[in-house]
Amino acid sequence: MLDSHPITSGNPKDQTNTPLKFVYDFSEGNKDLKDLLGGKGANLAEMTNLGLPVPPGFTITTEACRAYLADGAEPPSLRDEVSAHLATLEATMGRRLGQEDDPLLVSVRSGAKFSMPGMMDTVLNIGLGDRSVRGLARRAAAGQPAGGEAAAERFAWDSYRRLIQMFGRTVLGVDGELFEDAIDDAKLAKGAADDLDLDAEDLRALVEVFKEIVRREAGREFPQDPREQMDLAIRAVFDSWNGDRARLYRRQERIPGDLGTAVNVCSMVFGNLGPDSGTGVAFTRDPASGHQGVYGDYLANAQGEDVVAGIRNTVPLAELEHIDPASYDQLLSIMETLENHYRDLCDIEFTIERGKLWMLQTRVGKRTAGAAFRIATQLVDQGLIDMDEALTRVNGAQLAQLMFPRFDLAALAEHGGEAKHPRIAWGIAASPGAAVGKAVFDSYTAVKWSRSGEKVILIRRETNPDDLDGMIAAEGILTSRGGKTSHAAVVARGMGKTCVCGAEELEVDTKRRRFTAPGGIVVEEGDLVSIDGSTGKVYLGRVPVVASPVVEYFEGRIRLPEQTPVAGPEAGPATAGVTGPTTGSAVDPGADQPVADELVTAVHRIMNHADAVRRLAVRANADTAEDAARARRFGAQGIGLCRTEHMFLGERRELVEQLILADGDEERAAALEALRPLQREDFRGLFRAMDGLPVTIRLLDPPLHEFLPDITDLSVRVALAEARREPQENDLRLLQAVHRLHEQNPMLGLRGVRLGLVVPGLFAMQVRAVAEAAAEHVREGGRPRAEVMIPLVGTVQELEIVREEAEAVLAEVRAATGEELEVALGTMIELPRAALTAGQIAEAADFFSFGTNDLTQTVWGFSRDDVEASFFTAYLEKGIFGVSPFETIDRDGVGALVRRAARDGRATRPDLKLGVCGEHGGDPDSVHFFHEAGLDYVSCSPFRVPVARLEAGRAALAERRAAAAVGLAAERVTTA
Ligand code: PEP
Ligand code: MG
Numbered sequence: 001m002l003d004s005h006p007i008t009s010g011n012p013k014d015q016t017n018t019p020l021k022f023v024y025d026f027s028e029g030n031k032d033l034k035d036l037l038g039g040k041g042a043n044l045a046e047m048t049n050l051g052l053p054v055p056p057g058f059t060i061t062t063e064a065c066r067a068y069l070a071d072g073a074e075p076p077s078l079r080d081e082v083s084a085h086l087a088t089l090e091a092t093m094g095r096r097l098g099q100e101d102d103p104l105l106v107s108v109r110s111g112a113k114f115s116m117p118g119m120m121d122t123v124l125n126i127g128l129g130d131r132s133v134r135g136l137a138r139r140a141a142a143g144q145p146a147g148g149e150a151a152a153e154r155f156a157w158d159s160y161r162r163l164i165q166m167f168g169r170t171v172l173g174v175d176g177e178l179f180e181d182a183i184d185d186a187k188l189a190k191g192a193a194d195d196l197d198l199d200a201e202d203l204r205a206l207v208e209v210f211k212e213i214v215r216r217e218a219g220r221e222f223p224q225d226p227r228e229q230m231d232l233a234i235r236a237v238f239d240s241w242n243g244d245r246a247r248l249y250r251r252q253e254r255i256p257g258d259l260g261t262a263v264n265v266c267s268m269v270f271g272n273l274g275p276d277s278g279t280g281v282a283f284t285r286d287p288a289s290g291h292q293g294v295y296g297d298y299l300a301n302a303q304g305e306d307v308v309a310g311i312r313n314t315v316p317l318a319e320l321e322h323i324d325p326a327s328y329d330q331l332l333s334i335m336e337t338l339e340n341h342y343r344d345l346c347d348i349e350f351t352i353e354r355g356k357l358w359m360l361q362t363r364v365g366k367r368t369a370g371a372a373f374r375i376a377t378q379l380v381d382q383g384l385i386d387m388d389e390a391l392t393r394v395n396g397a398q399l400a401q402l403m404f405p406r407f408d409l410a411a412l413a414e415h416g417g418e419a420k421h422p423r424i425a426w427g428i429a430a431s432p433g434a435a436v437g438k439a440v441f442d443s444y445t446a447v448k449w450s451r452s453g454e455k456v457i458l459i460r461r462e463t464n465p466d467d468l469d470g471m472i473a474a475e476g477i478l479t480s481r482g483g484k485t486s487h488a489a490v491v492a493r494g495m496g497k498t499c500v501c502g503a504e505e506l507e508v509d510t511k512r513r514r515f516t517a518p519g520g521i522v523v524e525e526g527d528l529v530s531i532d533g534s535t536g537k538v539y540l541g542r543v544p545v546v547a548s549p550v551v552e553y554f555e556g557r558i559r560l561p562e563q564t565p566v567a568g569p570e571a572g573p574a575t576a577g578v579t580g581p582t583t584g585s586a587v588d589p590g591a592d593q594p595v596a597d598e599l600v601t602a603v604h605r606i607m608n609h610a611d612a613v614r615r616l617a618v619r620a621n622a623d624t625a626e627d628a629a630r631a632r633r634f635g636a637q638g639i640g641l642c643r644t645e646h647m648f649l650g651e652r653r654e655l656v657e658q659l660i661l662a663d664g665d666e667e668r669a670a671a672l673e674a675l676r677p678l679q680r681e682d683f684r685g686l687f688r689a690m691d692g693l694p695v696t697i698r699l700l701d702p703p704l705h706e707f708l709p710d711i712t713d714l715s716v717r718v719a720l721a722e723a724r725r726e727p728q729e730n731d732l733r734l735l736q737a738v739h740r741l742h743e744q745n746p747m748l749g750l751r752g753v754r755l756g757l758v759v760p761g762l763f764a765m766q767v768r769a770v771a772e773a774a775a776e777h778v779r780e781g782g783r784p785r786a787e788v789m790i791p792l793v794g795t796v797q798e799l800e801i802v803r804e805e806a807e808a809v810l811a812e813v814r815a816a817t818g819e820e821l822e823v824a825l826g827t828m829i830e831l832p833r834a835a836l837t838a839g840q841i842a843e844a845a846d847f848f849s850f851g852t853n854d855l856t857q858t859v860w861g862f863s864r865d866d867v868e869a870s871f872f873t874a875y876l877e878k879g880i881f882g883v884s885p886f887e888t889i890d891r892d893g894v895g896a897l898v899r900r901a902a903r904d905g906r907a908t909r910p911d912l913k914l915g916v917c918g919e920h921g922g923d924p925d926s927v928h929f930f931h932e933a934g935l936d937y938v939s940c941s942p943f944r945v946p947v948a949r950l951e952a953g954r955a956a957l958a959e960r961r962a963a964a965a966v967g968l969a970a971e972r973v974t975t976a
Contacts, residue, residue, distance in 0.1 A: 022064040023081040025088065026057050026266075031342075036061050038262030040111030043362050050341060052334055052359050056092050057106065057266030058085040060234060062113065065260035068238045082234075086227075086265075093267055098226025102139050103132035105159070105268040108233040110240060112261040115363065116250070120261055121170040121240040123233040124303070125163040125268060129224040133160045133207075137200075140273060148274075150200065155273060157203035162303075164210040164222055167229065171236040172218040182209045230265070237263045254882050269358045271351040272303050276324065279304050282317055282331065282348045284339040287367040290374035294318050294332070296348075304349060304360070327357045338362055343384040344393070345375055369398035373602040380605075387609040388957055394606060395954065396924035396947035402603070403551050403943065404433040407532055408544040421530065421539040424517035427478070427503030429536035430489035434545045435476025435498035436530045439523050441510045443470025447650075450474065457529050459515060461508045462501075463488040466710075469650055471497065476531045478538060480506040480515070483868025495627075495941065498533035502869065506538075553600045554634045554946060559593045560604055607946065610953025611635070613960075616930065617937035618948045619694070621917055623647060625685030628695075631942035635949050638694035638785070639686060640849060640939020641917035644766060645702050647682045648675075656707040660741070661733050665760070672765040679766060683773035687784040691777075694785040696849065696917070696939075697770050698828070699763050699802075701791040703751045705741040714738060747854075747863065752792020752828075756802050763790075767806045771813035771821055778819050787824040789849055794833040799844040826913070829901050830854035838901035842908035849939070850898055852918030852926075856885050859894045886919065889926040899933050906934075915939055924951045931955035 029037045029045030037045060041059030048054045060082070067075045090096045095104045105127040110120035128136065137156035141149045168174040183195065186206050192198055198206070214222045223229050240246060241261045250257055271279035282296030296317035320328040331350060334357075338346045347365035351358045367375060376390035385393070437455035440446045443466065446458045450473035458474035460467060462481040471477055471491055476498035479488045483502055492499030507516040513525040521540065523529060530543040552558050596604065619640035620631030628639055648656050655674050662668035686695050708714075718731050743749035756763035767788055774784040788806060793799050803825050814821055827844075829835050830851030838848070857864045864886055872884055881890075889895050898916075905912045915937040920926035922944025930938050931952060940948050 020063060020075075020077075021081070022061050022075060022078050023085045024059050024061065025085060026054060026059065029059060034113045035259075036063065036262070038062060038111035038113055038264075039115055039363055040109065040361055041262045041264050044264060044266070046341075047338075047359050047362060050337065052337070053357055054359050055267040055269050056089055057264060058082075058089065059111070060263040060265070062260040062262045065238045065241060065262065066258070068235070069241065069260060074235070079231075082231075082265075086230075089265075089267060097230065098127040098129060098132050099135065100131045101135040103127050103136055103226075105136075106230065107264075107266050107268055108230060108237060109264045109266065110237045110261045111264050112241070112255075113259050114255045115366075116246060116255070120243065120246050121233075121237050123163070123166045123170055123236070125159045125166075126229045126233055127226040128160045128163050129226065131224075132226075133157060136160075144274075151274060153200035154203060155270070157200050157207060158272070159270075161203050161207050161210055163229075164207060164214065167222065167233065168210065168214045168218065170240070171232045172214060172220070174214060174217040178213050178217065179210060182206060182213065234263050234265070237261060257879075266360075269351050269353045269356075269360075270303070271299075271353060272301055273354055275301055276355050277301055277351075277353050278320075278323070279349075279351045280314070280317060280320070282335060282350065283365055284335045284346045284348075285375065285378075287345060287347070287365055287371055290345070290367070290371040290378060292378075298323070304351070324352060324355060327352050327355065330357050334359065340384065343379060343389075345371075369401040370599050372398050373402070373606060374598055377602040377605050387605070388613070391606055391609050391613070391950075391953055391957055394950070396927070396951040399550070399603070399950050400432070400944070400947050402599070403548050403554075403946070404534060405545050405547050405551075406534065407434040407530065408546045421541045421543050422521070423537050424519075424521055424523070424529075424540050425500075425503040425505050425538040427480075427500040427506075427536045427538065428483055428489075429532075429534055430483075430501040431477075431492040431497060431499035432534040433476070433498035434530070434532050434534070434543070435474075436528065436542050436545060437475040438526050439515070439529050440470070440474070441508070441513045441515075441525060443467045443473075445525070446470035447473045457531060459506075459508060459529075460488070460510065463491070464706075466706075468646060471495070476500070476533065478503060478506075478529070478531050480504060480508045481869060483872060487865060489868075492533075495943075498531060500531045500533055500536050500538055503536070503538055549597065549600050550603050552594075553596060553603065555630075556633055557593055558596050558600055559591070560596045561601065607635070607949060610950045612953075613956045614949065614952035615956050616927070616935065616948075616952035618945055618952060619696075619915065619917075619937050619939040620942045620945050621921075621939050622686070622942055624682075625689045627942055628686050628689035631945055632689060632693075634942055634945040636690075636693075636942065636945045637937070638696070639690055640696050640915050640921070640937060641789075642686060642695065642697045644679070644682075644698060644700055645706075647679060648700075648707060652678060653707055656704075657734065659759075659762070660704055660708065660737050661730075668759075669761060672761050676765050676769050676772075679769035680773045680776075683770050683786075684776055687773060687777040687782060687786070688780075690785075692783045692785070694787055694824075696787040696789050696826075696847075696915075697766075698789040698791055699753075699766050700755055701752050703741070703743060703746040703749055704755065704759075705738060705743070705746065708734060708738050708741065711735075711738050711742065747857070747865075753790050753794075753798045753802060754792065756790070757798065763802055764805055764809050767809045767823075768813060771810050771823060772817070774821050774823065775813060775817040775819040778821070785822070787826060787847065789847075790825075790827045791851065792830060792854065793827045793841065794831045795837065796840040796844050799827050799841060803844050824913075828854075828917070829898075830918075831858055832897060835897035835901040839904035839908045842905040842912050845905075845909075845912070847913035847915065848901065848905050850901070850914075850916040850918065850935075852889060852894060852898070852916055852920045853886065855897065855918065856890065856894050859897065860885060860890070862886075888923050889920045889929050891929055895929055895933070898930075902933055902935065913937075922948050927951040928955040928958065931959065 024037060026045050026048040029042055030049060031042045031046035034042045037059045044054055064075060064078055086097060090104060093104050095102045097104050105125050107124045108126055109122045133156050137153045140155050141152035165179040169176040186198060186202055190202060211222050271277045278298055278300040279302050280296055280298035285292045286295050294317050297314035298317050298320045299314045342364055345365045345367060346362050349361040351360055372394045376393040379385045380387060380390050435457060437457040439459050440449060440456045441459055446456050447469050449456050455475045457476050457478055458470045459478045462479050464487055477488050477492050479501040480503050482488055488499055488501045505518050515523050528542050530539040617637045619638040620636035621641040622628040622631050622639050623642050623646040655671060659668060659671035662671050714735050718735050721728050770786050770788055774786045777784040790799055790802050806825055810823055824846040826847030827841060828851040829848050834841055853864060875881060902914050914935045916930050916935060917939040921938035922940025927938055927948050938948050
């Protein structure tokens with residue numbers, strides 16, 4: 001791991017062959033050196049250079065940490081460098097570290113490039129010892145009114161016991177509980193309720209107890225040498241990079257494990273020197289709403305940890321105006337300076353030591369998703385950033401978060417919280433949102449009840465394609481098995497439908513139409529349940545839900561101050577009465593609709609900008625006219641994937657059964673003829689909803705047996721009928737067909753293009769239905785842009801055969817209808833062989849659409865239906881990958897094939913259109929990859945369309961900025 005971060009990275013001294021510089025004074029760094037100085041160090045340096053009151057200090061680089069972790073020892077030159085910087089610090093402060101009569105004390109704090117709150121170590125008050133503690137007390141008392149000595153004594157001994165406690169725990173590895181227990185014992189002995197009730201004498205006694213704990217537990221004396229304290233603390237911070245907490249946090253937050261941490265050595269200032277001292281945190285604007293104002297907390301006579309630990313109640317920052325008006329005014333002015341300088345919301349930690357304000361930390365602050373959008377546009381309006389910058393300040397994950405309906409937790413609390421609505425399970429948060437409905441245990445009931453206006457939650461052990469009708473009808477889906485890429489999860493995400501899967505504590509009994517939850521809670525069909533797809537929690541009863549105003553906006557149910565549709569990439573000219581792909585919402589809401597609030601307006605403005613800068617077009621995966629219309633409202637510029645198998649469910653299943661059971665050409669032709677008009681109507685609906693925009697229709701893909709009854713159910717039915725001596729001819733034929741079509745590995749079996757090659761007339765029927773629907777749409781005055789797509793092609797010969805047949809059908813329909821129909825014929829690239837021979841395949845394809853679901857499955861050899869539930873958790877825990885390759889494209893493997901196929905395909909046919917229609921098309925990281933790979937469009941579920949639009953805009957900007965940086969570097973080289 002360490003190899004990927006050579007010890008020379010990022011250090012300005014590298015270029016000059018001089019020895020590496022491991023230590024930077026705060027005055028030597030700046031905010032752009034986060035790789036080297038960590039976030040905290042870089043920002044302390046920046047504030048120092050801005051002339052803000054930062055206690056002097058220095059930063060030891062992440063390179064020093066990486067060298068230490070690689071070699072198990074500090075780099076040889078580090079000690080001397082630290083000595084030199086310490087000497088400068090001592091000279092600046094006018095006292096030496098640990099000086100007996102007036103000790104300089106320092107804090108030693110971790111500070112990685114990315115904030116890892118509380119994950120690594122910090123030691124305060126370094127430099128104190130048995131002698132200097134008395135010097136500190138004397139200095140603290142100096143100049144104080146009479147009677148101040150007792151408080152100063154207390155302060156000094158309290159500082160000392162804090163040092164031993166922190167040092168003992170973090171540096172010497174002593175169990176922290178032992179110190180806490182000793183404090184409790186001291187309070188008990190004194191009958192004191194609060195730490196503050198312990199006086200100097202008590203604390204002096206406690207110091208002795210603490211030293212004894214160290215002696216006993218660590219097998220050594222607490223070091224009295226201040227420099228030894230400092231060196232050991234620095235080493236402990238380096239070591240804490242690889243502590244369990246830090247590693248776990250990094251895995252969760254996807255922070256690389258080989259960055260290392262910087263260490264900040266900073267002269268101590270004290271907020272616990274009396275009522276004219278204190279400590280606090282502040283935000284330059286509200287991290288929840290984004291509004292400017294005075295936000296933060298202050299705690300008088302306290303040190304930083306007291307605020308974080310919540311030992312005493314803080315007061316709102318605004319009260320500082322009355323407590324210490326001069327410091328308050330200075331703080332507000334610094335906050336303004338920082339916000340103007342960083343051009344963003346900053347959060348700040350400060351301390352007031354006897355009326356003097358000190359800045360201890362600042363950084364660009366974390367914020368909620370809504371605040372991110374608001375703040376970005378507020379800063380544009382203040383003239384601090386431009387719209388390009390605003391777009392980089394938000395992301396697709398935040399937008400997605402803003403789009404989900406959610407449980408109203410405030411209302412939940414009002415209604416008695418989880419006591420009123422017991423949480424009965426905690427499964428995998430598979431598809432976000434909040435759904436409430438009556439429990440149903442089969443698709444049939446889900447459809448029936450929803451038709452009569454009931455909201456239902458479909459509950460299954462796991463789902464399969466048979467459940468699709470029920471899933472469409474349900475508000476949400478709950479399963480007791482399967483992970484994030486189980487059928488339920490993938491399909492639900494595709495539909496933008498809430499799903500909790502793998503809720504293993506539930507015993508689902510579909511036969512008896514009920515499930516049992518821990519504690520013997522039984523939920524019967526018709527009982528209300530609430531599922532939270534953002535947390536995986538399942539509740540009994542109805543938890544109140546609030547709709548997302550952002551979705552209302554995309555749906556066109558919110559009026560904007562101004563609505564100006566702008567065409568994005570791939571936009572065809574709009575036909576009469578239908579807007580083309582637009583930015584923001586494609587719908588013009590009526591005058592009686594609610595007006596956009598600040599959040600919706602911010603989303604609208606940023607989406608407009610993303611659309612203006614992006615190069616990638618965004619289409620939707622949609623199988624129904626309704627989905628297509630919604631996708632268009634959400635800004636989709638066409639359909640990238642219509643899975644026609646979804647049109648063969650419900651009542652049409654029987655027709656497919658007839659096709660499968662057909663005995664001879666005549667019966668087969670009759671079955672196909674029965675399906676054709678139904679398909680034609682389906683396609684007309686899509687062409688109408690997407691008038692003027694491309695509609696990619698994929699020919700039938702899944703193994704045929706998916707349309708037949710379950711082998712076990714059918715065998716039982718046949719056996720029972722035989723036992724009754726009432727054999728059913730149809731069932732017997734069905735059972736034979738099920739046996740005939742049964743496959744050990746159906747995903748690698750008779751599916752995709754293979755079906756078209758062995759079931760005569762099937763693909764021809766579908767192509768004819770497409771062409772006829774297009775012709776009818778033309779006659780209606782519409783502009784159909786049909787694209788027919790062949791799935792699971794592995795070699796150009798397969799495609800050539802299907803293409804020849806399709807072209808013949810198209811010619812026939814053209815002749816019969818007299819319409820000049822333009823229908824593109826292309827293929828999916830979803831097998832490694834297809835990707836490797838893309839140059840040949842392109843000879844028979846007008847377009848490629850990468851099916852990255854199957855491509856991931858076949859490249860890795862992972863069954864997409866099984867792996868998440870079986871071993872992915874172990875893989876994620878072992879760090880084999882940080883995120884499932886079914887969620888985010890595996891750039892090195894699957895991605896490499898995509899790049900190669902795109903390159904080879906375009907070499908054969910430069911105008912080859914390239915898109916992607918796997919789940920990855922709506923994943924933010926993957927969208928960036930597809931942009932970089934030069935694809936023309938991504939296609940994703942309607943609900944992800946706005947996310948993909950936003951990320952496509954961000955990807956275009958990132959590319960532009962990278963190119964500008966390269967240009968700048970080249971210019972520098974030329975001028976040098
Ligand atoms: C794919 O494989 O990526 C794809 C879109 O097809 P499906 O998920 O229907 O197999
Ligand atoms: Mg596929």
